[in-house]
C-alpha cells in the first residue's frame with residue numbers, strides 16, 4: 203500500500219514505541235476476549251451449583267481482568283502518543299524542508315496559513331492512520347478468528363448466519379467509497395482555506411483598526427465561513443449516512459441473533475450462559491466488522507491526505523548547483539531577460555558587471571524592477587530568467603547558492619521580516635558565529651538603546667508585534683547584514699525608515715567597508731546616491747537599449 207510505503211521512513215524510527223503499543227493492545231485484547239467467556243461460564247456454574255466459592259473465584263478473576271485492562275489501556279495510549287506525535291513531526295518537517303526549497307513563484311498564489319494547516323492536518327491523518335492500522339488490523343483479525351472458532355463450537359448455524367454479514371458489509375463499503383473520498387477532499391481543502399481566513403482576522407489587526415474596518419473584516423470572515431460550511435455539511439452527511447447504515451446492520455443482526463438464540467434456548471440446544479457468551483462475542487464481532495468498514499473510511503481519509511501531500515511534493519525543488527565559492531569579486535549579468543509568469547517583460551536583454559570595491563545604486567520609478575533585479579542577482583529567481591548570470595565567471599546555476607548566500611552575501615529587504623524570537627536571535631539569524639562586541643558596536647552606530655526594550659536584547663519580538671517600530675525593524679535587518687560581514691551587500695531601500703543621523707552613520711559604514719565588497723543599494727536618497735560609484739536607472743535600462751548606467 204502506497205500510504206504505508208510513503209510513511210514508513212518516518213514511522214519506522216519509532217518502532218520500539220509501536221511495538222510496545224501493539225503489545226499493550228494485545229494484552230488488553232486478551233482481557234476483553236476472556237471476559238464474555240468467564241461471564242457466561244459464571245452464569246452456567248451459578249445456575250448449576252449455586253455455591254459461594256464460585257462467586258468468590260469469579261469476583262477475583264473479574265477484578266484482576268479489570269485492573270490489567272485499565273493499566274494496559276493507559277500504557278497503550280502513552281506509547282501511541284509517543285510514536286504518533288514524533289512521527290508526525292518528522293513527516294511534517296520533511297515536507298516543510300521540501301516546500302522551503304521550492305521555486306519562489308510557487309508561493310505567489312499560496313497563503314502560508316493555508317499551506318501550513320494543510321501540511322499539518324495531512325501529516326497527522328497519515329501518521330495516525332498508519333500507526334493505528336497495524337495493531338488494529340492484527341487485533342480485529344485475531345478477534346474474528348478466535349470468536350468464529352468459539353461460535354462454531356457452540357452453535358454452527360448462528361456462525362453461518364454471521365458469515366453472511368461480511369459480503370453485505372463489503373457491498374456497503376463499495377457503495378460509499380467514492381463519495382467519502384470526494385467529499386473528504388473537498389472538506390479538507392475548504393477547511394485549510396477557512397483557517398487561513400481566520401488567521402488573517404488577527405494578523406492584520408493594525409490594518410483593521412486603522413481603517414476601522416471591523417464590519418468589513420467580520421463580513422469577510424462570515425463569507426469564508428459560508429463557503430466552508432456546505433463542505434462540512436456534505437462531508438458530515440455522507441459520514442453520518444455511512445455510520446447509520448452500520449448501525450442499522452447491527453440492529454438487524456442483533457434481532458436475528460436474539461430470535462434464533464431464543465429459539466435454540468427454548469429447544470434446549472443452547473444454555474443461558476452459552477447464549478450470554480454468544481451475545482457478548484457477537485457484539486465484539488460487530489465491532490470488528492464495523493472496524494473493517496470504518497477502516498475503509500479512514501483509508502479514504504488517509505488517501506485524500508496522501509494525495510494532497512504528494513501534490514505538494516511533486517513540485518520540484520529549485521535549482522541549486524554544487525560548486526562552492528569562498529569569495530565573490532565580480533557579478534555579471536549577460537543579456538538577462540525576465541518576466542513574472544509570462545506577464546509583461548520587466549527586464550529585457552540587460553547586461554551589467556558589478557565589481558568589488560564599488561557602491562552601486564539602483565534607482566527608477568515604482569514597479570520598474572529594482573527589487574526584481576536584486577532578486578535576480580541573488581539567484582532567488584533562478585528558474586525563470588533568460589540569459590546568464592555569473593559570480594566570478596561561474597554561472598550561478600552551477601553554484602551551491604544556498605551555501606553562497608549563507609556565507610558571503612548579506613541582504614536587507616525593503617520590508618524586513620521578523621522571526622518570532624528574541625532581538626538577539628533575530629539579528630544573528632542565519633549566522634554561524636558572531637561577536638557580542640560587534641553587536642554592541644552596530645547598536646551604537648544605529649543609535650539603538652537596547653535597554654528601552656523590556657528584557658533588553660533578549661526581548662521577544664515577532665512579525666505582527668506592536669512593541670517594535672518600523673525604523674527599529676529596519677535597523678535590526680541592517681545590523682544582521684553588517685554583522686555577517688559578507689562579500690556582497692544588497693540593501694533594498696535602507697533609508698526609508700531611518701532618521702537623518704542613522705542615515706549619516708550608515709553612509710559612514712558603507713564608505714569604510716566598500717574596499718572589499720560589492721555593495722548594491724536600491725535607494726532614492728540623495729546622500730546615498732552621492733557616494734555611489736555607479737547608478738543604474740531601471741526606468742531606462744530595462745526596456746530599451748539606452749545606456750544602463752547613469753554616473
Ligand SMILES: Nc1ncnc2c1ncn2[C@@H]1O[C@H](COP(=O)(O)OP(=O)(O)OP(=O)(O)O)[C@@H](O)[C@H]1O
Nearest residue numbers: 310542548566567568569570571572573574575740
Ligand atoms: N512575485 C511577483 N509575482 C508577480 N509579479 C511581481 C512579483 N513581484 C513583483 N512583481 C511585479 O513586477 C514589477 C516590478 O516589481 P519590483 O518590486 O521589482 O519593482 P520596484 O522597482 O522594486 O518597485 P518599488 O519601487 O515600488 O519598490 C511590478 O509590476 C510588480 O507588480
